[in-house]
Amino acid sequence: MVARSVMPGSDRNRPSHSAEKGSPNESKVSARQFALLAGTTAARVMRFYRAWERAAEAELVPCAADLRPGQTVELPASDEWAEYFTKYEQSTDRREGIAQQAEAAGTSYTEAVKVAKNPAAMRTAILGDHKTADAAHRALMDRLEDDIDLQAAMARTIAKAPELRKAVTAESKKSEQIEYVRKVAVEGKIKTPAGKILDAPPALKATAERHFAVLETGDDEIPPESAAEAYEAIQHLITETIESDPEIQLRERRARLYSRLQRAAKAFEDVDPDELASLHEPDIVTVLQKLQQAITSCLESASGGGTRPALRAVGEM
Structure with a gap:
Protein backbone atom coordinates (compact mmCIF):
# COMPACT_ATOMS: atom_id res chain seq x y z
CA MET A 1 0.00 0.00 0.00
CA VAL A 2 2.82 2.43 0.83
CA ALA A 3 4.74 1.70 -2.36
CA ARG A 4 1.77 2.24 -4.66
CA SER A 5 0.21 5.20 -2.79
CA VAL A 6 3.09 7.34 -1.49
CA MET A 7 5.38 9.76 -3.29
CA PRO A 8 7.78 11.36 -0.78
CA GLY A 9 7.61 15.16 -0.83
CA SER A 10 4.28 15.30 -2.68
CA ASP A 11 1.08 16.89 -1.44
CA ARG A 12 -2.46 16.14 -2.62
CA ASN A 13 -3.32 19.85 -2.81
CA ARG A 14 0.04 20.84 -4.25
CA PRO A 15 1.21 18.10 -6.64
CA SER A 16 4.93 17.63 -7.14
CA HIS A 17 6.42 18.82 -10.43
CA SER A 18 7.30 15.20 -11.16
CA ALA A 19 3.66 14.10 -10.82
CA GLU A 20 2.54 14.98 -14.33
CA LYS A 21 -1.06 14.52 -15.39
CA GLY A 22 -1.76 10.92 -16.36
CA SER A 23 1.40 9.64 -14.66
CA PRO A 24 1.34 6.88 -12.00
CA ASN A 25 2.26 9.50 -9.38
CA GLU A 26 -0.63 11.85 -10.15
CA SER A 27 -2.94 10.67 -7.33
CA LYS A 28 -0.28 9.73 -4.79
CA VAL A 29 0.08 11.41 -1.40
CA SER A 30 2.98 12.36 0.82
CA ALA A 31 4.26 10.10 3.59
CA ARG A 32 2.81 12.55 6.14
CA GLN A 33 -0.65 12.45 4.57
CA PHE A 34 -0.56 8.64 4.30
CA ALA A 35 0.44 8.43 7.98
CA LEU A 36 -2.52 10.64 9.00
CA LEU A 37 -4.95 8.46 7.03
CA ALA A 38 -3.44 5.23 8.36
CA GLY A 39 -3.16 6.38 11.96
CA THR A 40 0.61 5.91 12.14
CA THR A 41 3.77 8.04 11.78
CA ALA A 42 5.48 9.39 8.69
CA ALA A 43 8.76 7.84 9.88
CA ARG A 44 7.17 4.38 9.90
CA VAL A 45 5.68 4.96 6.45
CA MET A 46 9.09 5.94 5.09
CA ARG A 47 10.67 2.81 6.59
CA PHE A 48 8.27 0.75 4.47
CA TYR A 49 8.89 2.95 1.44
CA ARG A 50 12.67 2.70 1.63
CA ALA A 51 12.49 -1.03 2.21
CA TRP A 52 10.41 -1.37 -0.97
CA PRO A 69 -2.82 3.44 -5.99
CA GLY A 70 -4.93 0.27 -5.87
CA GLN A 71 -2.76 -1.60 -8.34
CA THR A 72 -2.30 -5.33 -7.65
CA VAL A 73 1.32 -6.33 -7.18
CA GLU A 74 2.66 -9.84 -6.75
CA LEU A 75 4.64 -9.81 -3.52
CA PRO A 76 7.79 -11.84 -2.85
CA ALA A 77 7.94 -14.62 -0.28
CA SER A 78 8.18 -13.40 3.30
CA ASP A 79 11.68 -14.82 3.81
CA GLU A 80 12.92 -12.81 0.82
CA TRP A 81 11.14 -9.66 1.96
CA ALA A 82 12.88 -9.90 5.34
CA GLU A 83 16.16 -8.99 3.65
CA TYR A 84 14.80 -5.50 2.98
CA PHE A 85 12.52 -4.82 5.94
CA THR A 86 12.60 -6.41 9.35
CA LYS A 87 10.82 -5.99 12.68
CA TYR A 88 14.05 -6.43 14.61
CA GLU A 89 15.28 -2.85 14.18
CA GLN A 90 13.03 0.02 15.26
CA SER A 91 15.50 2.93 15.02
CA THR A 92 15.39 4.45 11.54
CA ASP A 93 18.91 5.94 11.71
CA ARG A 94 20.50 2.72 12.96
CA ARG A 95 18.57 0.58 10.50
CA GLU A 96 19.45 2.80 7.56
CA GLY A 97 23.12 2.81 8.54
CA ILE A 98 23.16 -0.98 8.76
CA ALA A 99 21.29 -1.26 5.47
CA GLN A 100 23.84 0.94 3.68
CA GLN A 101 26.77 -1.05 5.04
CA ALA A 102 25.10 -4.36 4.21
CA GLU A 103 24.56 -3.20 0.64
CA ALA A 104 28.14 -1.96 0.31
CA ALA A 105 29.61 -5.17 1.76
CA GLY A 106 27.21 -7.54 0.02
CA THR A 107 26.13 -9.12 3.30
CA SER A 108 22.73 -9.98 4.76
CA TYR A 109 20.93 -6.97 6.18
CA THR A 110 18.73 -9.16 8.37
CA GLU A 111 21.66 -11.00 9.91
CA ALA A 112 23.47 -7.71 10.56
CA VAL A 113 20.41 -6.33 12.34
CA LYS A 114 20.14 -9.46 14.48
CA VAL A 115 23.76 -9.04 15.57
CA ALA A 116 23.19 -5.36 16.36
CA LYS A 117 20.19 -6.30 18.54
CA ASN A 118 22.26 -8.63 20.70
CA PRO A 119 25.42 -6.83 21.92
CA ALA A 120 26.01 -9.41 24.66
CA ALA A 121 26.20 -12.24 22.12
CA MET A 122 28.43 -10.13 19.89
CA ARG A 123 30.79 -9.45 22.82
CA THR A 124 30.88 -13.15 23.68
CA ALA A 125 31.81 -14.05 20.10
CA ILE A 126 34.57 -11.43 20.04
CA LEU A 127 36.03 -12.67 23.33
CA GLY A 128 35.81 -16.33 22.37
CA ASP A 129 36.83 -16.36 18.72
CA HIS A 130 39.96 -14.89 17.14
CA LYS A 131 38.41 -14.45 13.66
CA THR A 132 35.41 -12.61 15.08
CA ALA A 133 37.71 -10.39 17.13
CA ASP A 134 39.79 -9.67 14.02
CA ALA A 135 36.67 -8.74 12.04
CA ALA A 136 35.53 -6.44 14.87
CA HIS A 137 38.97 -4.81 14.97
CA ARG A 138 38.93 -4.13 11.22
CA ALA A 139 35.41 -2.70 11.44
CA LEU A 140 36.37 -0.37 14.30
CA MET A 141 39.42 0.87 12.42
CA ASP A 142 37.30 1.53 9.30
CA ARG A 143 34.83 3.51 11.40
CA LEU A 144 37.45 5.31 13.49
CA GLU A 145 38.49 7.80 10.79
CA ASP A 146 35.07 9.50 10.58
CA ASP A 147 33.63 8.86 14.06
CA ILE A 148 34.85 11.59 16.45
CA ASP A 149 33.09 10.05 19.45
CA LEU A 150 34.74 6.69 18.81
CA GLN A 151 38.13 8.40 18.47
CA ALA A 152 37.68 10.04 21.87
CA ALA A 153 36.54 6.76 23.46
CA MET A 154 39.56 4.90 22.07
CA ALA A 155 41.91 7.65 23.27
CA ARG A 156 40.44 7.48 26.79
CA THR A 157 40.77 3.71 26.86
CA ILE A 158 44.43 3.86 25.83
CA ALA A 159 45.21 6.65 28.31
CA LYS A 160 43.79 4.61 31.21
CA ALA A 161 45.67 1.40 30.36
CA PRO A 162 49.48 1.41 30.93
CA GLU A 163 49.99 -1.67 28.76
CA LEU A 164 48.10 -0.08 25.88
CA ARG A 165 50.11 3.15 26.21
CA LYS A 166 53.31 1.12 26.11
CA ALA A 167 52.13 -0.78 23.02
CA VAL A 168 51.14 2.46 21.25
CA THR A 169 54.55 3.98 22.01
CA ALA A 170 56.32 0.89 20.63
CA GLU A 171 54.20 0.91 17.46
CA SER A 172 54.78 4.64 16.96
CA LYS A 173 58.54 4.15 17.26
CA LYS A 174 58.41 1.27 14.79
CA SER A 175 56.40 3.35 12.30
CA GLU A 176 58.85 6.23 12.56
CA GLN A 177 61.80 3.92 11.95
CA ILE A 178 60.13 2.33 8.92
CA GLU A 179 59.27 5.78 7.54
CA TYR A 180 62.90 6.88 8.02
CA VAL A 181 64.17 3.89 6.04
CA ARG A 182 61.51 4.52 3.37
CA LYS A 183 62.59 8.14 2.87
CA VAL A 184 66.23 7.15 2.40
CA ALA A 185 65.27 4.35 0.00
CA VAL A 186 62.72 6.32 -2.03
CA GLU A 187 63.90 9.92 -1.83
CA GLY A 188 67.64 9.25 -1.62
CA LYS A 189 68.13 11.81 1.18
CA ILE A 190 69.68 11.43 4.63
CA LYS A 191 69.42 13.62 7.72
CA THR A 192 72.57 14.08 9.78
CA PRO A 193 72.51 14.26 13.60
CA ALA A 194 72.83 18.04 13.32
CA GLY A 195 69.73 18.17 11.12
CA LYS A 196 71.40 18.74 7.74
CA ILE A 197 69.85 17.10 4.67
CA LEU A 198 72.32 15.44 2.32
CA ASP A 199 72.16 13.25 -0.77
CA ALA A 200 72.59 9.62 0.24
CA PRO A 201 75.68 7.91 -1.25
CA PRO A 202 74.73 5.14 -3.74
CA ALA A 203 75.84 2.34 -1.39
CA LEU A 204 73.80 3.74 1.48
CA LYS A 205 70.71 4.18 -0.71
CA ALA A 206 71.05 0.61 -2.01
CA THR A 207 71.22 -0.70 1.56
CA ALA A 208 68.11 1.27 2.49
CA GLU A 209 66.27 -0.12 -0.54
CA ARG A 210 67.12 -3.71 0.46
CA HIS A 211 65.89 -3.18 4.00
CA PHE A 212 62.74 -1.37 2.88
CA ALA A 213 61.91 -4.16 0.43
CA VAL A 214 61.75 -6.51 3.42
CA LEU A 215 59.67 -4.09 5.52
CA GLU A 216 57.32 -3.16 2.67
CA THR A 217 55.22 -6.31 2.87
CA GLY A 218 51.88 -4.71 3.67
CA ASP A 219 51.83 -6.80 6.83
CA ASP A 220 50.99 -4.96 10.05
CA GLU A 221 52.75 -7.69 12.02
CA ILE A 222 56.29 -6.54 11.19
CA PRO A 223 58.35 -7.29 14.32
CA PRO A 224 59.75 -4.18 16.05
CA GLU A 225 63.16 -5.86 15.92
CA SER A 226 63.14 -5.85 12.11
CA ALA A 227 62.35 -2.14 11.93
CA ALA A 228 64.99 -1.35 14.58
CA GLU A 229 67.61 -3.43 12.75
CA ALA A 230 66.98 -1.62 9.46
CA TYR A 231 66.99 1.80 11.16
CA GLU A 232 70.25 1.11 13.03
CA ALA A 233 71.94 -0.18 9.86
CA ILE A 234 71.09 3.07 8.06
CA GLN A 235 72.24 5.15 11.04
CA HIS A 236 75.55 3.26 11.13
CA LEU A 237 76.15 3.97 7.44
CA ILE A 238 75.29 7.64 7.93
CA THR A 239 77.89 7.84 10.73
CA GLU A 240 80.48 6.25 8.45
CA THR A 241 79.59 8.71 5.67
CA ILE A 242 80.10 11.69 7.99
CA GLU A 243 83.35 10.37 9.45
CA SER A 244 84.81 9.75 5.99
CA ASP A 245 84.28 13.33 4.82
CA PRO A 246 86.14 16.12 6.72
CA GLU A 247 83.99 18.81 5.11
CA ILE A 248 80.78 17.17 6.33
CA GLN A 249 82.32 16.76 9.79
CA LEU A 250 83.10 20.46 9.92
CA ARG A 251 79.57 21.41 8.89
CA GLU A 252 78.16 19.06 11.54
CA ARG A 253 80.33 20.59 14.28
CA ARG A 254 79.36 24.08 13.21
CA ALA A 255 75.64 23.22 13.11
CA ARG A 256 75.69 21.52 16.53
CA LEU A 257 77.55 24.41 18.16
CA TYR A 258 75.27 27.02 16.60
CA SER A 259 72.21 25.09 17.78
CA ARG A 260 73.49 24.95 21.38
CA LEU A 261 74.28 28.68 21.36
CA GLN A 262 70.85 29.49 19.99
CA ARG A 263 69.17 27.48 22.77
CA ALA A 264 71.36 29.18 25.42
CA ALA A 265 70.58 32.63 24.02
CA LYS A 266 66.85 31.89 23.95
CA ALA A 267 66.94 30.72 27.59
CA PHE A 268 68.77 33.88 28.69
CA GLU A 269 66.38 36.12 26.75
CA ASP A 270 63.52 34.71 28.81
CA VAL A 271 65.07 36.13 32.02
CA ASP A 272 63.24 39.31 33.12
CA PRO A 273 65.72 42.05 34.31
CA ASP A 274 62.95 43.71 36.36
CA GLU A 275 62.43 40.49 38.26
CA LEU A 276 66.17 40.28 38.98
CA ALA A 277 66.18 43.84 40.30
CA SER A 278 63.33 43.09 42.68
CA LEU A 279 65.01 40.04 44.22
CA HIS A 280 68.56 41.21 45.07
CA GLU A 281 69.70 37.62 45.53
CA PRO A 282 73.52 37.24 45.98
CA ASP A 283 73.43 33.69 44.56
CA ILE A 284 71.82 34.96 41.36
CA VAL A 285 74.53 37.61 41.00
CA THR A 286 77.19 34.90 41.38
CA VAL A 287 75.55 32.80 38.64
CA LEU A 288 75.38 35.79 36.31
CA GLN A 289 79.04 36.65 36.94
CA LYS A 290 80.04 33.09 36.02
CA LEU A 291 77.87 33.34 32.92
CA GLN A 292 79.56 36.60 31.94
CA GLN A 293 82.98 35.00 32.35
CA ALA A 294 81.90 32.05 30.19
CA ILE A 295 80.62 34.37 27.47
CA THR A 296 83.83 36.41 27.60
CA SER A 297 85.89 33.24 27.21
CA CYS A 298 83.75 32.09 24.27
CA LEU A 299 84.10 35.48 22.56
CA GLU A 300 87.88 35.36 22.93
CA SER A 301 87.95 31.88 21.42
CA ALA A 302 85.58 32.78 18.60
CA SER A 303 87.55 35.90 17.69
CA GLY A 304 90.92 34.13 17.85
CA GLY A 305 92.13 36.15 20.85
CA GLY A 306 91.61 39.45 19.04
CA THR A 307 89.91 42.57 20.27
CA ARG A 308 86.54 41.85 21.73
CA PRO A 309 83.64 44.22 22.38
CA ALA A 310 83.45 45.70 25.86
CA LEU A 311 81.07 44.04 28.30
CA ARG A 312 79.22 45.85 31.00
CA ALA A 313 80.02 44.55 34.46
CA VAL A 314 77.19 42.77 36.26
CA GLY A 315 77.58 45.11 39.20
CA GLU A 316 76.61 48.05 36.94
CA MET A 317 73.10 46.67 36.47
Missing part, protein backbone atom coordinates in the same frame (compact mmCIF):
# COMPACT_ATOMS: atom_id res chain seq x y z
CA GLU A 53 12.90 0.73 -2.91
CA ARG A 54 15.77 -1.52 -1.77
CA ALA A 55 13.82 -4.55 -2.93
CA ALA A 56 13.12 -2.78 -6.25
CA GLU A 57 16.85 -2.14 -6.74
CA ALA A 58 17.35 -5.88 -6.35
CA GLU A 59 14.60 -6.38 -9.02
CA LEU A 60 12.45 -8.26 -6.52
CA VAL A 61 9.49 -5.87 -6.95
CA PRO A 62 8.59 -3.04 -9.36
CA CYS A 63 9.84 0.46 -8.65
CA ALA A 64 7.40 2.44 -6.48
CA ALA A 65 7.37 5.29 -9.00
CA ASP A 66 5.82 2.93 -11.59
CA LEU A 67 2.95 1.82 -9.34
CA ARG A 68 -0.53 3.33 -9.05
Whole structure:
Protein backbone atom coordinates (compact mmCIF):
# COMPACT_ATOMS: atom_id res chain seq x y z
CA MET A 1 0.00 0.00 0.00
CA VAL A 2 2.82 2.43 0.83
CA ALA A 3 4.74 1.70 -2.36
CA ARG A 4 1.77 2.24 -4.66
CA SER A 5 0.21 5.20 -2.79
CA VAL A 6 3.09 7.34 -1.49
CA MET A 7 5.38 9.76 -3.29
CA PRO A 8 7.78 11.36 -0.78
CA GLY A 9 7.61 15.16 -0.83
CA SER A 10 4.28 15.30 -2.68
CA ASP A 11 1.08 16.89 -1.44
CA ARG A 12 -2.46 16.14 -2.62
CA ASN A 13 -3.32 19.85 -2.81
CA ARG A 14 0.04 20.84 -4.25
CA PRO A 15 1.21 18.10 -6.64
CA SER A 16 4.93 17.63 -7.14
CA HIS A 17 6.42 18.82 -10.43
CA SER A 18 7.30 15.20 -11.16
CA ALA A 19 3.66 14.10 -10.82
CA GLU A 20 2.54 14.98 -14.33
CA LYS A 21 -1.06 14.52 -15.39
CA GLY A 22 -1.76 10.92 -16.36
CA SER A 23 1.40 9.64 -14.66
CA PRO A 24 1.34 6.88 -12.00
CA ASN A 25 2.26 9.50 -9.38
CA GLU A 26 -0.63 11.85 -10.15
CA SER A 27 -2.94 10.67 -7.33
CA LYS A 28 -0.28 9.73 -4.79
CA VAL A 29 0.08 11.41 -1.40
CA SER A 30 2.98 12.36 0.82
CA ALA A 31 4.26 10.10 3.59
CA ARG A 32 2.81 12.55 6.14
CA GLN A 33 -0.65 12.45 4.57
CA PHE A 34 -0.56 8.64 4.30
CA ALA A 35 0.44 8.43 7.98
CA LEU A 36 -2.52 10.64 9.00
CA LEU A 37 -4.95 8.46 7.03
CA ALA A 38 -3.44 5.23 8.36
CA GLY A 39 -3.16 6.38 11.96
CA THR A 40 0.61 5.91 12.14
CA THR A 41 3.77 8.04 11.78
CA ALA A 42 5.48 9.39 8.69
CA ALA A 43 8.76 7.84 9.88
CA ARG A 44 7.17 4.38 9.90
CA VAL A 45 5.68 4.96 6.45
CA MET A 46 9.09 5.94 5.09
CA ARG A 47 10.67 2.81 6.59
CA PHE A 48 8.27 0.75 4.47
CA TYR A 49 8.89 2.95 1.44
CA ARG A 50 12.67 2.70 1.63
CA ALA A 51 12.49 -1.03 2.21
CA TRP A 52 10.41 -1.37 -0.97
CA GLU A 53 12.90 0.73 -2.91
CA ARG A 54 15.77 -1.52 -1.77
CA ALA A 55 13.82 -4.55 -2.93
CA ALA A 56 13.12 -2.78 -6.25
CA GLU A 57 16.85 -2.14 -6.74
CA ALA A 58 17.35 -5.88 -6.35
CA GLU A 59 14.60 -6.38 -9.02
CA LEU A 60 12.45 -8.26 -6.52
CA VAL A 61 9.49 -5.87 -6.95
CA PRO A 62 8.59 -3.04 -9.36
CA CYS A 63 9.84 0.46 -8.65
CA ALA A 64 7.40 2.44 -6.48
CA ALA A 65 7.37 5.29 -9.00
CA ASP A 66 5.82 2.93 -11.59
CA LEU A 67 2.95 1.82 -9.34
CA ARG A 68 -0.53 3.33 -9.05
CA PRO A 69 -2.82 3.44 -5.99
CA GLY A 70 -4.93 0.27 -5.87
CA GLN A 71 -2.76 -1.60 -8.34
CA THR A 72 -2.30 -5.33 -7.65
CA VAL A 73 1.32 -6.33 -7.18
CA GLU A 74 2.66 -9.84 -6.75
CA LEU A 75 4.64 -9.81 -3.52
CA PRO A 76 7.79 -11.84 -2.85
CA ALA A 77 7.94 -14.62 -0.28
CA SER A 78 8.18 -13.40 3.30
CA ASP A 79 11.68 -14.82 3.81
CA GLU A 80 12.92 -12.81 0.82
CA TRP A 81 11.14 -9.66 1.96
CA ALA A 82 12.88 -9.90 5.34
CA GLU A 83 16.16 -8.99 3.65
CA TYR A 84 14.80 -5.50 2.98
CA PHE A 85 12.52 -4.82 5.94
CA THR A 86 12.60 -6.41 9.35
CA LYS A 87 10.82 -5.99 12.68
CA TYR A 88 14.05 -6.43 14.61
CA GLU A 89 15.28 -2.85 14.18
CA GLN A 90 13.03 0.02 15.26
CA SER A 91 15.50 2.93 15.02
CA THR A 92 15.39 4.45 11.54
CA ASP A 93 18.91 5.94 11.71
CA ARG A 94 20.50 2.72 12.96
CA ARG A 95 18.57 0.58 10.50
CA GLU A 96 19.45 2.80 7.56
CA GLY A 97 23.12 2.81 8.54
CA ILE A 98 23.16 -0.98 8.76
CA ALA A 99 21.29 -1.26 5.47
CA GLN A 100 23.84 0.94 3.68
CA GLN A 101 26.77 -1.05 5.04
CA ALA A 102 25.10 -4.36 4.21
CA GLU A 103 24.56 -3.20 0.64
CA ALA A 104 28.14 -1.96 0.31
CA ALA A 105 29.61 -5.17 1.76
CA GLY A 106 27.21 -7.54 0.02
CA THR A 107 26.13 -9.12 3.30
CA SER A 108 22.73 -9.98 4.76
CA TYR A 109 20.93 -6.97 6.18
CA THR A 110 18.73 -9.16 8.37
CA GLU A 111 21.66 -11.00 9.91
CA ALA A 112 23.47 -7.71 10.56
CA VAL A 113 20.41 -6.33 12.34
CA LYS A 114 20.14 -9.46 14.48
CA VAL A 115 23.76 -9.04 15.57
CA ALA A 116 23.19 -5.36 16.36
CA LYS A 117 20.19 -6.30 18.54
CA ASN A 118 22.26 -8.63 20.70
CA PRO A 119 25.42 -6.83 21.92
CA ALA A 120 26.01 -9.41 24.66
CA ALA A 121 26.20 -12.24 22.12
CA MET A 122 28.43 -10.13 19.89
CA ARG A 123 30.79 -9.45 22.82
CA THR A 124 30.88 -13.15 23.68
CA ALA A 125 31.81 -14.05 20.10
CA ILE A 126 34.57 -11.43 20.04
CA LEU A 127 36.03 -12.67 23.33
CA GLY A 128 35.81 -16.33 22.37
CA ASP A 129 36.83 -16.36 18.72
CA HIS A 130 39.96 -14.89 17.14
CA LYS A 131 38.41 -14.45 13.66
CA THR A 132 35.41 -12.61 15.08
CA ALA A 133 37.71 -10.39 17.13
CA ASP A 134 39.79 -9.67 14.02
CA ALA A 135 36.67 -8.74 12.04
CA ALA A 136 35.53 -6.44 14.87
CA HIS A 137 38.97 -4.81 14.97
CA ARG A 138 38.93 -4.13 11.22
CA ALA A 139 35.41 -2.70 11.44
CA LEU A 140 36.37 -0.37 14.30
CA MET A 141 39.42 0.87 12.42
CA ASP A 142 37.30 1.53 9.30
CA ARG A 143 34.83 3.51 11.40
CA LEU A 144 37.45 5.31 13.49
CA GLU A 145 38.49 7.80 10.79
CA ASP A 146 35.07 9.50 10.58
CA ASP A 147 33.63 8.86 14.06
CA ILE A 148 34.85 11.59 16.45
CA ASP A 149 33.09 10.05 19.45
CA LEU A 150 34.74 6.69 18.81
CA GLN A 151 38.13 8.40 18.47
CA ALA A 152 37.68 10.04 21.87
CA ALA A 153 36.54 6.76 23.46
CA MET A 154 39.56 4.90 22.07
CA ALA A 155 41.91 7.65 23.27
CA ARG A 156 40.44 7.48 26.79
CA THR A 157 40.77 3.71 26.86
CA ILE A 158 44.43 3.86 25.83
CA ALA A 159 45.21 6.65 28.31
CA LYS A 160 43.79 4.61 31.21
CA ALA A 161 45.67 1.40 30.36
CA PRO A 162 49.48 1.41 30.93
CA GLU A 163 49.99 -1.67 28.76
CA LEU A 164 48.10 -0.08 25.88
CA ARG A 165 50.11 3.15 26.21
CA LYS A 166 53.31 1.12 26.11
CA ALA A 167 52.13 -0.78 23.02
CA VAL A 168 51.14 2.46 21.25
CA THR A 169 54.55 3.98 22.01
CA ALA A 170 56.32 0.89 20.63
CA GLU A 171 54.20 0.91 17.46
CA SER A 172 54.78 4.64 16.96
CA LYS A 173 58.54 4.15 17.26
CA LYS A 174 58.41 1.27 14.79
CA SER A 175 56.40 3.35 12.30
CA GLU A 176 58.85 6.23 12.56
CA GLN A 177 61.80 3.92 11.95
CA ILE A 178 60.13 2.33 8.92
CA GLU A 179 59.27 5.78 7.54
CA TYR A 180 62.90 6.88 8.02
CA VAL A 181 64.17 3.89 6.04
CA ARG A 182 61.51 4.52 3.37
CA LYS A 183 62.59 8.14 2.87
CA VAL A 184 66.23 7.15 2.40
CA ALA A 185 65.27 4.35 0.00
CA VAL A 186 62.72 6.32 -2.03
CA GLU A 187 63.90 9.92 -1.83
CA GLY A 188 67.64 9.25 -1.62
CA LYS A 189 68.13 11.81 1.18
CA ILE A 190 69.68 11.43 4.63
CA LYS A 191 69.42 13.62 7.72
CA THR A 192 72.57 14.08 9.78
CA PRO A 193 72.51 14.26 13.60
CA ALA A 194 72.83 18.04 13.32
CA GLY A 195 69.73 18.17 11.12
CA LYS A 196 71.40 18.74 7.74
CA ILE A 197 69.85 17.10 4.67
CA LEU A 198 72.32 15.44 2.32
CA ASP A 199 72.16 13.25 -0.77
CA ALA A 200 72.59 9.62 0.24
CA PRO A 201 75.68 7.91 -1.25
CA PRO A 202 74.73 5.14 -3.74
CA ALA A 203 75.84 2.34 -1.39
CA LEU A 204 73.80 3.74 1.48
CA LYS A 205 70.71 4.18 -0.71
CA ALA A 206 71.05 0.61 -2.01
CA THR A 207 71.22 -0.70 1.56
CA ALA A 208 68.11 1.27 2.49
CA GLU A 209 66.27 -0.12 -0.54
CA ARG A 210 67.12 -3.71 0.46
CA HIS A 211 65.89 -3.18 4.00
CA PHE A 212 62.74 -1.37 2.88
CA ALA A 213 61.91 -4.16 0.43
CA VAL A 214 61.75 -6.51 3.42
CA LEU A 215 59.67 -4.09 5.52
CA GLU A 216 57.32 -3.16 2.67
CA THR A 217 55.22 -6.31 2.87
CA GLY A 218 51.88 -4.71 3.67
CA ASP A 219 51.83 -6.80 6.83
CA ASP A 220 50.99 -4.96 10.05
CA GLU A 221 52.75 -7.69 12.02
CA ILE A 222 56.29 -6.54 11.19
CA PRO A 223 58.35 -7.29 14.32
CA PRO A 224 59.75 -4.18 16.05
CA GLU A 225 63.16 -5.86 15.92
CA SER A 226 63.14 -5.85 12.11
CA ALA A 227 62.35 -2.14 11.93
CA ALA A 228 64.99 -1.35 14.58
CA GLU A 229 67.61 -3.43 12.75
CA ALA A 230 66.98 -1.62 9.46
CA TYR A 231 66.99 1.80 11.16
CA GLU A 232 70.25 1.11 13.03
CA ALA A 233 71.94 -0.18 9.86
CA ILE A 234 71.09 3.07 8.06
CA GLN A 235 72.24 5.15 11.04
CA HIS A 236 75.55 3.26 11.13
CA LEU A 237 76.15 3.97 7.44
CA ILE A 238 75.29 7.64 7.93
CA THR A 239 77.89 7.84 10.73
CA GLU A 240 80.48 6.25 8.45
CA THR A 241 79.59 8.71 5.67
CA ILE A 242 80.10 11.69 7.99
CA GLU A 243 83.35 10.37 9.45
CA SER A 244 84.81 9.75 5.99
CA ASP A 245 84.28 13.33 4.82
CA PRO A 246 86.14 16.12 6.72
CA GLU A 247 83.99 18.81 5.11
CA ILE A 248 80.78 17.17 6.33
CA GLN A 249 82.32 16.76 9.79
CA LEU A 250 83.10 20.46 9.92
CA ARG A 251 79.57 21.41 8.89
CA GLU A 252 78.16 19.06 11.54
CA ARG A 253 80.33 20.59 14.28
CA ARG A 254 79.36 24.08 13.21
CA ALA A 255 75.64 23.22 13.11
CA ARG A 256 75.69 21.52 16.53
CA LEU A 257 77.55 24.41 18.16
CA TYR A 258 75.27 27.02 16.60
CA SER A 259 72.21 25.09 17.78
CA ARG A 260 73.49 24.95 21.38
CA LEU A 261 74.28 28.68 21.36
CA GLN A 262 70.85 29.49 19.99
CA ARG A 263 69.17 27.48 22.77
CA ALA A 264 71.36 29.18 25.42
CA ALA A 265 70.58 32.63 24.02
CA LYS A 266 66.85 31.89 23.95
CA ALA A 267 66.94 30.72 27.59
CA PHE A 268 68.77 33.88 28.69
CA GLU A 269 66.38 36.12 26.75
CA ASP A 270 63.52 34.71 28.81
CA VAL A 271 65.07 36.13 32.02
CA ASP A 272 63.24 39.31 33.12
CA PRO A 273 65.72 42.05 34.31
CA ASP A 274 62.95 43.71 36.36
CA GLU A 275 62.43 40.49 38.26
CA LEU A 276 66.17 40.28 38.98
CA ALA A 277 66.18 43.84 40.30
CA SER A 278 63.33 43.09 42.68
CA LEU A 279 65.01 40.04 44.22
CA HIS A 280 68.56 41.21 45.07
CA GLU A 281 69.70 37.62 45.53
CA PRO A 282 73.52 37.24 45.98
CA ASP A 283 73.43 33.69 44.56
CA ILE A 284 71.82 34.96 41.36
CA VAL A 285 74.53 37.61 41.00
CA THR A 286 77.19 34.90 41.38
CA VAL A 287 75.55 32.80 38.64
CA LEU A 288 75.38 35.79 36.31
CA GLN A 289 79.04 36.65 36.94
CA LYS A 290 80.04 33.09 36.02
CA LEU A 291 77.87 33.34 32.92
CA GLN A 292 79.56 36.60 31.94
CA GLN A 293 82.98 35.00 32.35
CA ALA A 294 81.90 32.05 30.19
CA ILE A 295 80.62 34.37 27.47
CA THR A 296 83.83 36.41 27.60
CA SER A 297 85.89 33.24 27.21
CA CYS A 298 83.75 32.09 24.27
CA LEU A 299 84.10 35.48 22.56
CA GLU A 300 87.88 35.36 22.93
CA SER A 301 87.95 31.88 21.42
CA ALA A 302 85.58 32.78 18.60
CA SER A 303 87.55 35.90 17.69
CA GLY A 304 90.92 34.13 17.85
CA GLY A 305 92.13 36.15 20.85
CA GLY A 306 91.61 39.45 19.04
CA THR A 307 89.91 42.57 20.27
CA ARG A 308 86.54 41.85 21.73
CA PRO A 309 83.64 44.22 22.38
CA ALA A 310 83.45 45.70 25.86
CA LEU A 311 81.07 44.04 28.30
CA ARG A 312 79.22 45.85 31.00
CA ALA A 313 80.02 44.55 34.46
CA VAL A 314 77.19 42.77 36.26
CA GLY A 315 77.58 45.11 39.20
CA GLU A 316 76.61 48.05 36.94
CA MET A 317 73.10 46.67 36.47
